[in-house]
Amino acid sequence: MTRTILIEPITAQAFAPFGDLLDCAGDPDKIINQGMCGRYHDRATLDFADGRAGISLFRAEPRTLPLTLDLVERHPHGSQAFVPMSLDPFLVVVAPDTGDKPGTPRAFRTEPGQAINFHRGTWHGVLTPLHAPGLFAVVDRIGDGANLQEHWFETPYTVSD
Numbered sequence: 001m002t003r004t005i006l007i008e009p010i011t012a013q014a015f016a017p018f019g020d021l022l023d024c025a026g027d028p029d030k031i032i033n034q035g036m037c038g039r040y041h042d043r044a045t046l047d048f049a050d051g052r053a054g055i056s057l058f059r060a061e062p063r064t065l066p067l068t069l070d071l072v073e074r075h076p077h078g079s080q081a082f083v084p085m086s087l088d089p090f091l092v093v094v095a096p097d098t099g100d101k102p103g104t105p106r107a108f109r110t111e112p113g114q115a116i117n118f119h120r121g122t123w124h125g126v127l128t129p130l131h132a133p134g135l136f137a138v139v140d141r142i143g144d145g146a147n148l149q150e151h152w153f154e155t156p157y158t159v160s161d
């Protein structure tokens with residue numbers, strides 16, 4: 001028996017329980033740099049229980065759909081942002097927390113130019129590009145001790161359009 005998750009277009013409202021959606025929709029909050037730049041100010045909240053913020057670069061293999069989802073994870077000590085370094089949509093999988101394990105996952109596709117920031121402790125699928133080069137800046141917690149909890153589904157899901 002396969003359980004299918006249909007990919008939804010991402011919106012700030014739908015994603016809000018799981019994280020922040022960053023994009024340049026609408027007017028910028030500030031015009032800076034002698035009028036040459038619009039600043040969309042403070043659009044995601046970094047949240048670390050300990051440690052510090054760090055920026056890493058991920059070069060991930062693009063995935064093809066339909067995708068088999070057998071794992072979600074979460075980071076109890078810090079938020080995690082995925083900032084694509086290309087104008088490509090990518091897949092974002094999240095799941096509600098039901099106490100000690102995730103509930104039914106949801107899958108979103110971003111628009112080109114959008115980034116996301118998972119709230120601290122949000123169950124999520126790992127970084128999942130849909131197009132090469134799969135190059136991302138990732139802002140997350142750098143610190144001592146474990147910051148990863150994994151949940152393997154007994155029955156994998158199929159994520160598709």
Ligand SMILES: NC(=O)N[C@@H](O)C(=O)O
Nearest residue numbers: 073080124125126127128
């Ligand atoms: N493990 C790691 O650095 N990345 C994962 O947390 C991920 O969500 O891709």
Ligand code: NI
Nearest residue numbers: 073075080126
């Ligand atoms: Ni992660």
